[in-house]
Amino acid sequence: MNDASDANDAFDDRDDPESRDAADAVYAALLDRIGEGSPRPRLAPTRRAVELLGDPHRAAPVIHITGTNGKTSTSRMIEAMLRASGLRTGLLTSPHLERFTERIRIDGEPISDEAVARNWEEILPFLAIVDAELEGSGEEPLTFFETLTVLAFACFADAPVDVVVLEVGMGGEWDSTNVADGQVAVFTPIDLDHQARLGSTVTEIARTKSGIIKPAASVVSAKQPDAALRVLQDAAELTESTLAVEGDAFDVLESRVAVGGQLISVRGLAGEYRDIALPLFGRHQAENAAVAIAAVEAFIGGGAVRLADEVVHDGLSVAASPGRLQAIAADPTVIVDAAHNPHGAESLVAALDEYFDFDELVFVFGVLADKDVDGIAAVLARSGGSFLVTRPESERARDVRDVTAILTARVGADRVQAVERLDDALDEARAWAAESPKRAVVVTGSIALVGEAMAIAADRDWGRA
Incomplete structure (x- = not known):
């Protein structure tokens, strides 16, 4: 990939018909693959693809996020605060609301049509190698989400970015994003969903999601049902990771209704942050914000250094969660x-x-x-x-x-x-x-x-x- 290029380059090509058509062709090619509703519980194909590409998933440190609800909102808040701290960010979320380029964001903006099409053309030969190897061994080719994940890593390395905020597609342990090693593993509330894929109980689902915890990681978790919390505690102990849980290590101190959202105060891992304007509705968004603050504290200062007030205020004041209230x-x-x-x-x-x-x-x-x-x-x-x-x-x-x-x-x-x-x-x-x-x-x-x-x-x- 061309390190000199900028994923959202000199001009904004989103209104350029040729670039838009090229990006739409990428999405059409993704749709030709096995859909997101039928993920495959495997990591080897994604790992093989990024290996052939020169390990773009290792080009920047990763904050990895899973959970049942609130993943995208929390991911966006984390990304906004990292950007407010001066870091160049990459963000992968799913699914999209209107166009698939919303999923891959560079510095808070959907990746440009030109950049996504260019990176797609560069990874295509390597995808073909992996597809052929899979078919030769009797397996199905790379799925929609496996391929999207590889594309996102290539785009982030191409940008390049200083940090990647990575939302899982489904579960955690075998989700294709889990080829990356998250320096910080973040868990939003875990509950029943996708039972046919992840398990019929909260314990089983939590076990699958806990697979994103890597050795010596910082683990930040929202409040969890007892069954899920026990799983996260065991996983953190086995990986010699530190676990910080909302309500104990950090918490929402106050949430007040305000015009256009709410004013919140949060006790973080390393200090308190008062009267933060959060332009989102719902107590659950205040709790997502607390998790996001703790995650950024864990990433930037190992949970021991208070964030600058302007990082929290500026980051959360522009936080957006399209399609959520x-x-x-x-x-x-x-x-x-x-x-x-x-x-x-x-x-x-x-x-x-x-x-x-x-x-x-x-x-x-x-x-x-x-x-x-x-x-x-x-x-x-x-x-x-x-x-x-x-x-x-x-x-x-x-x-x-x-x-x-x-x-x-x-x-x-x-x-x-x-x-x-x-x-x-x-x-x-x-x-x-x-x-x-x-x-x-x-x-x-x-x-x-x-x-x-x-x-x-x-x-x-x-x-x-």
């Missing part, structure tokens, strides 16, 4: 939230109650096939809201009729209506909400659905709240 339209209000499991739904309902003042809600709701529909519905139903059931544009989407039947059994037929197309569901929901300023539309149940709703809102110029 985000208002994408006003008059009437439309809020999107990527809650796709019961734990995420709990955070959504709590935040709607604490940070907003609506009397009536309608949930535009669609899920993927492997999700706990009844568990999510049980939580959302506590809000008293009604449901317009639709589906995300995904081959993994759960049938509208199935979801409607589950919701009807949970909340009654008078609170549930099926609308096959998302745009029709949004039109109907907005028409209902427009009848009163105390009504709102909440789009939730699937990250894919949220991304589609955001694209529709932008295309129709609904305006922001």
Whole structure:
């Protein structure tokens, strides 16, 4: 890769049709591979690919993040504070909301179309070698996410960056990102999700996720269920790593509702940080911020050096978490939230109650096939809201009729209506909400659905709240 190049070079090519077409061709090639819904529990193919490329995953130190909910929000906060401290950052998150280049970010910006296409062309011959070796041994070629991970490492090395913030795709131990050795391993709350892949209990899921802990790492964890915490404690002991847990080593001291989000105070690993403006809603985001602060403290000063106030304030003041309790339209209000499991739904309902003042809600709701529909519905139903059931544009989407039947059994037929197309569901929901300023539309149940709703809102110029 060309060290002299800048991943978001001299000019911004995002409006250049040729570069955009080249980047879209990269995404099409990724989609031709085994999809993200069917990850393979293996590391050897990814390790072989990066080895052929000269180990780009070792070009910069890594902060590695796993958990069930809050991974992307926490990753973005960590990255923003690292950038505020003067470091050049690389960030890998998943999934994307609108364009796949959102997943690979350099210094806080989605990677340019030109850079992603150029790096793709450079790694293609090496991907072909690995694919041929896999097929020769009777294995499936590199998957979508394995290939994306290799591409991201190549882009970060090409930039180059000073530090990589790396969010796992699924699990941890066998996730393709785990070819990297995280200097800091970060755990957001662990709960039930992806049981078919990760295990049917919190203990089993935590064991899979604990695989990102490498020898002598700094481990930073949100508050966890007892079963998950025991697993992390055992893993930290086995790897001779240090474990810092929210509520003990660090904590949220205060969270107050403020215009556009909240004011928080946090006790970190090495000091206190007061009255930080966090432009995100929900107590869970305050807790994500506390985890992020502790992670940055662990990375920059081994947890023993207090961060400069401006690093925390400047970093968190620009923290963004698209698709998470985000208002994408006003008059009437439309809020999107990527809650796709019961734990995420709990955070959504709590935040709607604490940070907003609506009397009536309608949930535009669609899920993927492997999700706990009844568990999510049980939580959302506590809000008293009604449901317009639709589906995300995904081959993994759960049938509208199935979801409607589950919701009807949970909340009654008078609170549930099926609308096959998302745009029709949004039109109907907005028409209902427009009848009163105390009504709102909440789009939730699937990250894919949220991304589609955001694209529709932008295309129709609904305006922001």
